Amino acid sequence: MTLAQGATIGILGGGQLGRMLAVAASRLGFQTCIFDPNTNAPAAQVANEAFHASYDDSDALTAFANRCDVVTYEFENIPTAALDAIEALCPIHPNRRALATSQDRLVEKDFLTDLGLTCAPYTAIDQGGDLATALPAFGGGILKTRRFGYDGKGQQRLGADDDPTAAFQALNDAPAILEGLIEFSCEISVIAARTTDGSVACYDPGQNVHKDGILHTTTVPATVPARVKTDAVLAASQILNALDYVGVLGVEFFVTPGALIVNEIAPRVHNSGHWTQNGCAIDQFEQHIRAVAGWPLGNGQRHSDVEMENLIGDDVDRVSELATSGAAIHLYGKAEARPGRKMGHVNRIIPTK
Numbered sequence: 001m002t003l004a005q006g007a008t009i010g011i012l013g014g015g016q017l018g019r020m021l022a023v024a025a026s027r028l029g030f031q032t033c034i035f036d037p038n039t040n041a042p043a044a045q046v047a048n049e050a051f052h053a054s055y056d057d058s059d060a061l062t063a064f065a066n067r068c069d070v071v072t073y074e075f076e077n078i079p080t081a082a083l084d085a086i087e088a089l090c091p092i093h094p095n096r097r098a099l100a101t102s103q104d105r106l107v108e109k110d111f112l113t114d115l116g117l118t119c120a121p122y123t124a125i126d127q128g129g130d131l132a133t134a135l136p137a138f139g140g141g142i143l144k145t146r147r148f149g150y151d152g153k154g155q156q157r158l159g160a161d162d163d164p165t166a167a168f169q170a171l172n173d174a175p176a177i178l179e180g181l182i183e184f185s186c187e188i189s190v191i192a193a194r195t196t197d198g199s200v201a202c203y204d205p206g207q208n209v210h211k212d213g214i215l216h217t218t219t220v221p222a223t224v225p226a227r228v229k230t231d232a233v234l235a236a237s238q239i240l241n242a243l244d245y246v247g248v249l250g251v252e253f254f255v256t257p258g259a260l261i262v263n264e265i266a267p268r269v270h271n272s273g274h275w276t277q278n279g280c281a282i283d284q285f286e287q288h289i290r291a292v293a294g295w296p297l298g299n300g301q302r303h304s305d306v307e308m309e310n311l312i313g314d315d316v317d318r319v320s321e322l323a324t325s326g327a328a329i330h331l332y333g334k335a336e337a338r339p340g341r342k343m344g345h346v347n348r349i350i351p352t353k
């Protein structure tokens with residue numbers, strides 16, 4: 001199915017990713033419709049229409065699906081029942097398997113391992129007793145909830161001698177995994193896109209630096225050997241094909257001397273792909289819209305070196321200084337700058353030598 005101009009693309013979730021998707025869709029002549037409980041959601045400010053209701057409001061979900069020609073999403077944690085209600089009336093891209101795989105860290109790691117990709121050593125932690133056995137065996141590690149973790153939330157670094165009962169309780173006894181600690185030289189990510197006919201295009205891998213568990217900067221080109229970039233792009237393509245994926249997917253990796261380790265996948269446009277807005281003719285947002293609309297992918301080749309920096313919380317107060325710095329400024333229209341909240345980002349073009 002190829003969507004014609006004027007067709008409506010529905011977006012579940014109205015945050016900054018939804019906002020930038022809506023702008024890209026609008027540039028291609030599509031209408032956009034946002035579903036988000038928050039009446040001042042960043043994406044709703046730039047869309048043609050918005051439904052503000054909870055994800056268990058079946059009447060609102062039905063009206064939303066009837067309004068849309070295709071539905072996509074900007075976050076992973078959409079309740080299954082909401083997706084069932086929408087999918088009965090309107091196609092959803094990326095598909096349900098991609099979403100289910102990335103919603104649960106254990107399912108995700110099993111999927112990646114079955115594909116022959118390397119993950120950090122991991123084991124399921126269903127109760128405190130599992131952790132008591134696994135912690136000494138792993139020599140410590142990172143305890144992560146299986147579901148609903150983001151930006152380092154729902155995670156705890158543990159030493160081999162830490163109290164397993166207290167650690168499990170600190171995550172509210174939620175089903176979790178314990179991951180072995182990886183000593184990586186750097187973190188990179190690949191933003192990859194796939195269409196219904198199986199065409200794949202990957203952006204140049206970016207190098208990521210986190211601060212307090214939140215992405216701080218992404219820089220392209222990454223300072224890793226070409227063969228590491230090739231391995232990363234091949235792994236991302238393999239994941240897309242295995243999921244019969246349509247849209248943009250982000251894959252995060254740890255680079256170690258021995259192996260490229262997949263950390264996690266995100267079935268959506270990704271913060272570490274924001275550099276593409278000023279480094280490529282076709283950015284990740286347009287690429288995603290093209291894929292879900294049944295269009296061919298565009299030219300995602302990098303034409304410049306770029307550093308993307310997130311503006312978190314009060315960082316946004318630097319906007320007047322940044323406005324004269326030559327950086328491209330992207331703000332999300334959020335009213336209140338709370339600590340840890342992503343308020344915008346800047347892309348600095350770095351002259352190529």
Ligand code: AMP
Pocket residue numbers: 120142149150151152153179180181182183187210213252263264
């Ligand atoms: P995640 O939410 O899984 O992306 O983790 C957030 C950040 O924590 C990652 O970007 C890494 O910097 C760090 N991290 C996560 N898992 C591991 C691991 N197994 N070993 C070392 N660092 C990790």
